[in-house]
Amino acid sequence: MAQEKASPRNFSKEITSRLGGETITFCYQCGTCASSCPVAKITEKFNPREVIRLALLGMRDEVLSGDAIWLCSSCYNCQERCPQKVEIADVIYALRNIAIREGHIPNIYSEFAAGLMSEGRIVPISKFLEKKRPEYGLPPLKPAGVDAIRKILSATGFDKIQFKKGETP
Amino acid sequence: MKMDKIKIGVFLSDCGNQLSQILDFDAIINYVKKVPDVALVARANEFWRGEGLKNIVEAVKGKKVNRIVVAETIPKLGEINILEAVEKAGLNPYLAEIIDLKDHCAWPHKDSPKEATEKAKAMLLAAIERAKLLESIEKLEFPATKSVLVIGGGIAGMQAAEDLAEMGFEVHLVEKEPFLGGLAARAGRFFPTDDCAICIQSPASDVKTVTHTSRKCVYRSGFTEIPNLNVLTNSKVLKVEGVPGNYKVTIEKKPRYVNEEKCVACDLCTTVCPVEVPDAYNANLKKRKAIYINTPLVYPPVYAIDANACKFADCAKCVEVCPTKAIELNQKSKRLTLNVGSIIVATGFKEYDPSVIKEYHYGEYPDVITQLELARMIDAFGPTNGTIIKPSDGKPAKRIVFIQCVGSRDRRWNPWCSSICCMISLKHATLIKSAYPDTDVTICYIDIRTTGREHEYYYERAREMGIKFVKGRPTEILHDPEANVLVVDVEDELLRRFLEIEADLVVLAPSMVPADGTKELAEILGLELDEDGFFKEYNAKLRPTETKKRGIFLCGGATFPKDAPTTSLQAHSAAMKAAKFLNMGKIVKDQRTAAVNEEYCGDCEFCPVTCPYGAITLTPKNDGHFVAKISDLLCEGCGVCVGTCPVNAIELRHFKQNQMLAQMKALLSINGTSKPLVLAISCSECGNAAVDSSGMAMMRYPANVRTMKVPCTGILQVQQILEAFKAGAQGVMVVGCKTDGCHYEVGSQIAQRKVELAKMLLKEYGIEPERLEMFNMVYIEGDRFAEAAKMMTERVEKLGPIKIT
Numbered sequence: 001m002a003q004e005k006a007s008p009r010n011f012s013k014e015i016t017s018r019l020g021g022e023t024i025t026f027c028y029q030c031g032t033c034a035s036s037c038p039v040a041k042i043t044e045k046f047n048p049r050e051v052i053r054l055a056l057l058g059m060r061d062e063v064l065s066g067d068a069i070w071l072c073s074s075c076y077n078c079q080e081r082c083p084q085k086v087e088i089a090d091v092i093y094a095l096r097n098i099a100i101r102e103g104h105i106p107n108i109y110s111e112f113a114a115g116l117m118s119e120g121r122i123v124p125i126s127k128f129l130e131k132k133r134p135e136y137g138l139p140p141l142k143p144a145g146v147d148a149i150r151k152i153l154s155a156t157g158f159d160k161i162q163f164k165k166g167e168t169p
Numbered sequence: 170m171k172m173d174k175i176k177i178g179v180f181l182s183d184c185g186n187q188l189s190q191i192l193d194f195d196a197i198i199n200y201v202k203k204v205p206d207v208a209l210v211a212r213a214n215e216f217w218r219g220e221g222l223k224n225i226v227e228a229v230k231g232k233k234v235n236r237i238v239v240a241e242t243i244p245k246l247g248e249i250n251i252l253e254a255v256e257k258a259g260l261n262p263y264l265a266e267i268i269d270l271k272d273h274c275a276w277p278h279k280d281s282p283k284e285a286t287e288k289a290k291a292m293l294l295a296a297i298e299r300a301k302l303l304e305s306i307e308k309l310e311f312p313a314t315k316s317v318l319v320i321g322g323g324i325a326g327m328q329a330a331e332d333l334a335e336m337g338f339e340v341h342l343v344e345k346e347p348f349l350g351g352l353a354a355r356a357g358r359f360f361p362t363d364d365c366a367i368c369i370q371s372p373a374s375d376v377k378t379v380t381h382t383s384r385k386c387v388y389r390s391g392f393t394e395i396p397n398l399n400v401l402t403n404s405k406v407l408k409v410e411g412v413p414g415n416y417k418v419t420i421e422k423k424p425r426y427v428n429e430e431k432c433v434a435c436d437l438c439t440t441v442c443p444v445e446v447p448d449a450y451n452a453n454l455k456k457r458k459a460i461y462i463n464t465p466l467v468y469p470p471v472y473a474i475d476a477n478a479c480k481f482a483d484c485a486k487c488v489e490v491c492p493t494k495a496i497e498l499n500q501k502s503k504r505l506t507l508n509v510g511s512i513i514v515a516t517g518f519k520e521y522d523p524s525v526i527k528e529y530h531y532g533e534y535p536d537v538i539t540q541l542e543l544a545r546m547i548d549a550f551g552p553t554n555g556t557i558i559k560p561s562d563g564k565p566a567k568r569i570v571f572i573q574c575v576g577s578r579d580r581r582w583n584p585w586c587s588s589i590c591c592m593i594s595l596k597h598a599t600l601i602k603s604a605y606p607d608t609d610v611t612i613c614y615i616d617i618r619t620t621g622r623e624h625e626y627y628y629e630r631a632r633e634m635g636i637k638f639v640k641g642r643p644t645e646i647l648h649d650p651e652a653n654v655l656v657v658d659v660e661d662e663l664l665r666r667f668l669e670i671e672a673d674l675v676v677l678a679p680s681m682v683p684a685d686g687t688k689e690l691a692e693i694l695g696l697e698l699d700e701d702g703f704f705k706e707y708n709a710k711l712r713p714t715e716t717k718k719r720g721i722f723l724c725g726g727a728t729f730p731k732d733a734p735t736t737s738l739q740a741h742s743a744a745m746k747a748a749k750f751l752n753m754g755k756i757v758k759d760q761r762t763a764a765v766n767e768e769y770c771g772d773c774e775f776c777p778v779t780c781p782y783g784a785i786t787l788t789p790k791n792d793g794h795f796v797a798k799i800s801d802l803l804c805e806g807c808g809v810c811v812g813t814c815p816v817n818a819i820e821l822r823h824f825k826q827n828q829m830l831a832q833m834k835a836l837l838s839i840n841g842t843s844k845p846l847v848l849a850i851s852c853s854e855c856g857n858a859a860v861d862s863s864g865m866a867m868m869r870y871p872a873n874v875r876t877m878k879v880p881c882t883g884i885l886q887v888q889q890i891l892e893a894f895k896a897g898a899q900g901v902m903v904v905g906c907k908t909d910g911c912h913y914e915v916g917s918q919i920a921q922r923k924v925e926l927a928k929m930l931l932k933e934y935g936i937e938p939e940r941l942e943m944f945n946m947v948y949i950e951g952d953r954f955a956e957a958a959k960m961m962t963e964r965v966e967k968l969g970p971i972k973i974t
Contacts, residue, residue, distance in 0.1 A: 081645075
């Protein structure tokens, strides 16, 4: 894979060489994942069987630039029940990783990442929330150790890879 | 031993003047005539038949020669003909050496006739040197009992037993249950014939009531009345000792508590029996008594007592009413010893218990059942008399959903496709739809597989009848307790829509797995199981009913789930193989086996562990040491033990070390080309076939490459490989079968290890290890042999002559 250029023709190879993507070729399209999926039952935009199918057929751009892979809720129901032991949720993570490196990322995820870097949190703490906490008997939030989190993000390379279009490692 | 003076006859075929156009026959003959001990040299168009063969026979009969070397051009056919003829003429066939000057010399070296002529001289010299050292091999006979044990009384076992018994063999049919029929008997009807499962071929010995085309219900077939057939129900194989042709089998026969000779199946006993238990045979859908018969149509048609349910002496009501005094509550388990020559394993398969697949709730929701349970409902003799009901409340099931591949094609449970479940579901769906057309039947499938004859018509008919097919494997079966209805949650992939199908009954098509006790029986018989746990056949393509153990055969579902037609075929095949094996009442073979030099042998376990045929055992000697003993009956003469022995204590009677060395030295004693000599040591199976085929197809490779045939590359020791270099080879090729296709199982793999080891040693001696290489080829890869021979020659040329540092 290392020498081969990423292309629709070798997309399934590209995925199996990724952490989490190893099992994608086991899929024989039985549909157990789809009927197990709580997201697929409420929106037509996501069907795990279809994501796998498109990927195996080499429809690289459609998979990576589309919304579908971002809609998985990671409940792992599909993965539990897949008779071929396709690690479907993990395959979708692998696809997301490829997508990010190629600059395909929904805004909300960019905001999460930026928040993590600047505040040490994915969900920003609003004044409203802070006011509400005592009402429920919750203690005030301690500051997130931003410096420590940044160190981790820098050590793992997260700060470097984020959101630069077209960059591949 | 009286040593006659060696007189070698050399017979050169020039293949209808074909070879003499390439090879200089006069030069060759002049050369051969001068070799010591050569008494006669003859040349003809062919020696494997006609006048040529007559020449050989006369030379042998006239005592002009006592060893022969024949250079013939039809590799195997010629060899067989010549060896048979000389044997008849009074020469032990192991004193003959046959070589192929066409395919191994003239044709591949067509472009360089001078070099080919020199190679031909070397090949003939090698054959002569080997012939000088050849020794006679005797014929051995081992007695074989014309009696067969058949394990398993399903359709496979019954048909094999019947075939053999009618051919005159004594047959013991052992069935663990009290009744014959096995899994198939419960299936009700069979595809693709749609006839009763209990319909079998009628014994041909029943001449009074049948014709040769007759089929009959088991109960009408007179099956157990076939002469020579001994049916042992309630019985189990405990131990098997002995060797092929002579096995001693210990059987445990559990008590039936009903005398089979006396019972007339009047059914009075069940009317008085007070004990009721769930009827497992009928999917627990009804109860039966402690004394029972599975269905009215079983064999033997006599009752049996369930020892786990009966109260015996505390009740004994049946004993009182039995009009023939057939009930014997004091029966005990018996041990029987049988002497048989051969064993057929027909233990079948069983339905997988799908309760492990939690999302389908089998065992929890009573209305989720299996195909076998549905088959009992469909059977008119079954627990519901042919009506399809919801087990939870006994009401008719009007909406039925089938789910395919339950535990099959599933890496979590059983990864294989069980092959018959699609057809079982199509059969059941159409049977239900024909009997109750207003029933709504849906089949949820991943792929419908209808690969057999007439199978696709079932699928066609099912669609015509209005059976619905949903492509999609359901994620879960839900139960609505209020309405007592099941809901199948599935994606219809073709619609890309989620369906929640309401059902009164959900029928799972579970995978088929090896029968209970398969593993234990494999241990008792010393047979291998495949990775899925089924009995492993010797060769799926050529020997589908044979095992690695001579004399033990397999048929039916014991090797893999299969339908009735294939099971029948295999049963007849296994019976034929067993008959062929025992037919003569003896096993005849040549003593082309390994022999142990007890003086050197001692205490190591290499050979018994490595022998692919279990032919070697360690036996204690008087001095407390152990030596290897080789069974001439079990030994196949491959020589893997020879290659494995660390102290050189084993030799093949037909392929001795000194013969091999003499041959090797002679082959390498004449070069005649400008290139460095390369020795290709090939096995006598695929390896040599690849050499043959490269020659047959006139693929070219240089004449400095010399081939030497050994029985199996597994025979090679490191020192023999090194000897080749000592004898003048600048490069050595070892050409064996594919590692997973070795004719002696492990030979190629062992040779590979020897080659690696020899490479390390070469390096120590300062010789480039790449002068030695292992190749694995088959017959159709003659081009690969020619390529490899060229490649090795070029490689060795580049390296230059061996310099020992």
